[in-house]
Amino acid sequence: xxxxxxxxxxxxxxxxxxxxxxxxxxxxxxxxxxxxxxxxxxxxxxxxxxxxxxxxxxxxxxxxxxxxxxxxxxxxxxxxxxxxxxxxxxxxxxxxxxxxxxxxxxxxxxxxxxxxxxxxxxxxxxxxxxxxxxxxxxxxxxxxxxxxxxxxxxxxxxxxxxxxxxxxxx
Amino acid sequence: xxxxxxxxxxxxxxxxxxxxxxxxxxxxxxxxxxxxxxxxxxxxxxxxxxxxxxxxxxxxxxxxxxxxxxxxxxxxxxxxxxxxxxxxxxxxxxxxxxxxxxxxxxxxxxxxxxxxxxxxxxxxxxxxxxxxxxxxxxxxxxxxxxxxxxxxxxxxxxxxxxxxxxxxxxxxxxxxxxxxxxxxxxxxxxxxxxxxxxxxxxxxxxxxxxxxxxxxxxxxxxxxxxxxxxxxxxxxxxxxxxxxxxxxxxxxxxxxxxxxxxxxxxxxxxxxxxxxxxxxxxxxxxxxxxxxxxxxxxxxxxxxxxxxxxxxxxxxxxxxxxxxxxxxxxxxxxxxxxxxxxxxxxxxxxxxxxxxxxxxxxxxxxxxxxxxxxxxxxxxxxxxxxxxxxxxxxxxxxxxxxxxxxxxxxxxxxxxxxxxxxxxxxxxxxxxxxxxxxxxxxxxxxxxxxxxxxxxxxxxxxxxxxxxxxxxxxxxxxxxxxxxxxxxxxxxxxxxxxxxxxxxxxxxxxxxxxxxxxxxxxxxxxxxxxxxxxxxxxxxxxxxxxxxxxxxxxxxxxxxxxxxxxxxxxxxxxxxxxxxxxxxxxxxxxxxxxxxxxxxxx
Numbered sequence: 002x003x004x005x006x007x008x009x010x011x012x013x014x015x016x017x018x019x020x021x022x023x024x025x026x027x028x029x030x031x032x033x034x035x036x037x038x039x040x041x042x043x044x045x046x047x048x049x050x051x052x053x054x055x056x057x058x059x060x061x062x063x064x065x066x067x068x069x070x071x072x073x074x075x076x077x078x079x080x081x082x083x084x085x086x087x088x089x090x091x092x093x094x095x096x097x098x099x100x101x102x103x104x105x106x107x108x109x110x111x112x113x114x115x116x117x118x119x120x121x122x123x124x125x126x127x128x129x130x131x132x133x134x135x136x137x138x139x140x141x142x143x144x145x146x147x148x149x150x151x152x153x154x155x156x157x158x159x160x161x162x163x164x165x166x167x168x169x170x171x
Numbered sequence: 172x173x174x175x176x177x178x179x180x181x182x183x184x185x186x187x188x189x190x191x192x193x194x195x196x197x198x199x200x201x202x203x204x205x206x207x208x209x210x211x212x213x214x215x216x217x218x219x220x221x222x223x224x225x226x227x228x229x230x231x232x233x234x235x236x237x238x239x240x241x242x243x244x245x246x247x248x249x250x251x252x253x254x255x256x257x258x259x260x261x262x263x264x265x266x267x268x269x270x271x272x273x274x275x276x277x278x279x280x281x282x283x284x285x286x287x288x289x290x291x292x293x294x295x296x297x298x299x300x301x302x303x304x305x306x307x308x309x310x311x312x313x314x315x316x317x318x319x320x321x322x323x324x325x326x327x328x329x330x331x332x333x334x335x336x337x338x339x340x341x342x343x344x345x346x347x348x349x350x351x352x353x354x355x356x357x358x359x360x361x362x363x364x365x366x367x368x369x370x371x372x373x374x375x376x377x378x379x380x381x382x383x384x385x386x387x388x389x390x391x392x393x394x395x396x397x398x399x400x401x402x403x404x405x406x407x408x409x410x411x412x413x414x415x416x417x418x419x420x421x422x423x424x425x426x427x428x429x430x431x432x433x434x435x436x437x438x439x440x441x442x443x444x445x446x447x448x449x450x451x452x453x454x455x456x457x458x459x460x461x462x463x464x465x466x467x468x469x470x471x472x473x474x475x476x477x478x479x480x481x482x483x484x485x486x487x488x489x490x491x492x493x494x495x496x497x498x499x500x501x502x503x504x505x506x507x508x509x510x511x512x513x514x515x516x517x518x519x520x521x522x523x524x525x526x527x528x529x530x531x532x533x534x535x536x537x538x539x540x541x542x543x544x545x546x547x548x549x550x551x552x553x554x555x556x557x558x559x560x561x562x563x564x565x566x567x568x569x570x571x572x573x574x575x576x577x578x579x580x581x582x583x584x585x586x587x588x589x590x591x592x593x594x595x596x597x598x599x600x601x602x603x604x605x606x607x608x609x610x611x612x613x614x615x616x617x618x619x620x621x622x623x624x625x626x627x628x629x630x631x632x633x634x635x636x637x638x639x640x641x642x643x644x645x646x647x648x649x650x651x652x653x654x655x656x657x658x659x660x661x662x663x664x665x666x667x668x669x670x671x672x673x674x675x676x677x678x679x680x681x682x683x684x685x686x687x688x689x690x691x692x693x694x695x696x697x698x699x700x701x702x703x704x705x706x707x708x709x710x711x712x713x714x715x716x717x718x719x720x721x722x723x724x725x726x727x728x729x730x731x732x733x734x735x736x737x738x739x740x741x742x743x744x745x746x747x748x749x750x751x752x753x754x755x756x757x758x759x760x761x762x763x764x765x766x767x768x769x770x771x772x773x
Binding site: 045046047048049050051052053054055057058059061062065066068069070071073074075077078085086089090135136 | 176179180182183184186187190193194197224225230232233234235236239315319320321323324326327328331332335369372373376379380383438442443
């Protein structure tokens with residue numbers, strides 16, 4: 002991974018991520034397939050779409066069916082891959098801030114889910130957890146996924162050197 | 172319980188690690204040989220233009236090229252087609268005799284549900300997406316879709332969606348209490364809300380994913396057709412297939428989010444004690460309104476692009492331009508608009524206000540007008556033309572023939588008094604199968620044959636294609652005409668048996684007609700096996716297309732943009748050895764990275 006230049010990390014844009022990222026999916030100007038035999042498409046490859054789809058699927062099944070391991074893992078996968086694909090497309094300079102922000106959004110959603118069932122106080126929440134209230138537990142799985150995403154993004158971002166030579170500049 | 176949770180947690184951890192590994196493996200995935208193409212089936216119609224993709228299976232998992240995604244859609248759709256076909260052959264075998272002979276009602280209901288959902292959402296929509304993904308950018312002179320990654324996401328949502336929709340069939344043998352859904356494809360409440368089976372929830376979730384996928388694809392096509400057209404492509408000369416895809420995408424944009432919302436409401440009713448569709452809440456009829464407000468546009472979502480395919484292919488073998496092109500476009504737009512104003516014709520017998528019924532009857536009958544415009548324009552295109560009865564042309568003509576029967580039976584059903592008699596009988600099933608099998612599948616097959624040379628670089632076996640057509644055409648008409656007669660005799664839909672009293676209903680005739688349609692269904696099935704053999708064998712061993720004009724379209728001035736692109740590809744492949752800097756891909760050499768090179772013929 003770290004051998005890839007920042008240009009490579011933008012599979013389509015071909016622009017240096019140090020430049021103002023252009024949210025465009027192809028090189029500009031792009032030669033079009035013309036009858037005269039020239040066709041230079043973008044470098045047509047990205048690992049993220051499959052992962053985004055997988056994350057959405059697993060998180061949907063996990064949260065809805067109340068399968069908490071799938072809910073947490075799926076949401077983390079989804080949030081991380083959305084940040085990754087957004088970065089790759091050149092919409093963000095660094096994926097970590099977006100991953101963290103999405104994590105915070107998940108925490109908020111999870112807290113809201115809990116709040117729809119019980120007042121946000123320690124006693125009632127503990128009671129609901131003891132009674133295995135399905136919606137409260139689902140809310141906590143969403144909160145957990147959000148925390149993992151946020152903390153993970155902060156940690157990884159802090160670890161990076163930010164030299165701009167990595168696939169994911171920190 | 173704790174053990175299960177632990178196992179699932181471990182499984183999830185393994186999945187996350189696998190994903191991380193998958194991403195890490197991409198470290199040098201842009202290392203490729205300059206001449207590329209090694210990862211493709213030889214002679215796959217590309218002129219060495221794959222230098223920008225990794226080799227092997229990784230290419231297919233990571234591709235964002237519209238052509239590759241089109242192929243993926245196609246393969247996926249055809250797998251689903253065979254699943255749905257196998258389900259219906261089992262059902263027809265069961266219906267060859269009045270009683271329970273080879274399966275019980277629950278399994279029959281499961282097959283019925285799976286057949287409907289599969290053929291509409293997992294075969295119909297994706298097979299259209301296969302053609303549109305591959306060919307729309309070529310037809311409008313774009314280098315790719317507007318959002319290539321979203322295009323790939325839209326595809327990759329489908330396989331998990333299919334697994335969820337079919338989940339009950341895989342889990343039923345495990346004895347964990349998750350059985351296939353038995354709701355029928357319309358998922359009417361209260362049955363679907365009260366059927367205590369996690370398989371239904373999984374199916375609804377899978378269906379929701381396919382809806383998300385279709386919506387993403389539709390946004391992508393709208394953006395592509397609006398913003399990515401070549402300089403020489405304007406609204407006046409945009410091809411008819413692109414027009415139908417644009418209209419279809421607009422319908423998807425307005426219809427599919429509604430399906431998603433209704434599915435979520437149903438899931439909430441099932442799992443969280445809401446009352447959207449409960450008698451004491453929003454009422455079960457609310458589901459029918461919401462569902463059909465999506466469901467009727469869905470019919471046109473499925474049929475407009477096949478109409479576009481026929482409008483594109485039919486002139487090629489008639490030696491004449493499409494007659495009344497402008498009016499074919501207008502009729503497409505008219506059908507698109509009207510499709511949102513007819514949903515309650517599915518609900519004439521639910522007791523809704525007769526005045527409302529009458530207005531829906533009027534709009535439903537009005538749809539016959541743009542439909543007839545199309546039909547007469549196709550016939551007029553062929554009139555005095557130089558017809559060449561190739562396999563694609565045969566499928567187009569069969570399409571029109573089946574549309575006449577399928578369409579006019581629909582006009583009958585649009586009339587309230589007729590519908591009150593025929594509602595929920597086999598007549599309705601016959602009507603829409605003439606459309607979905609006789610039109611959508613036929614146009615898809617015709618397009619598969621027509622574009623086979625471009626996609627594979629080879630030619631299919633013509634004799635097998637003709638056998639495929641005639642088996643399909645005869646089988647379709649035998650099967651579904653028998654359905655129409657069964658409907659007139661009062662045979663109800665969705666029943667696994669028909670053991671009624673022969674004294675009060677014509678049991679002997681009904682049995683005979685069921686047997687006739689079973690024979691027809693197996694004829695269709697044999698035809699598709701011939702087709703599958705033809706496709707696979709020709710893909711690997713068929714004669715390579717030497718000339719970029721395998722259909723001799725240049726003679727009639729019918730050499731379309733997609734074949735012009737194909738010609739350019741072939742020229743590039745056969746042409747000079749000039750190596751030119753390409754698109755920012757990288758070749759890894761001992762000295763590190765340098766710009767990629769590709770062979771193109773300048």
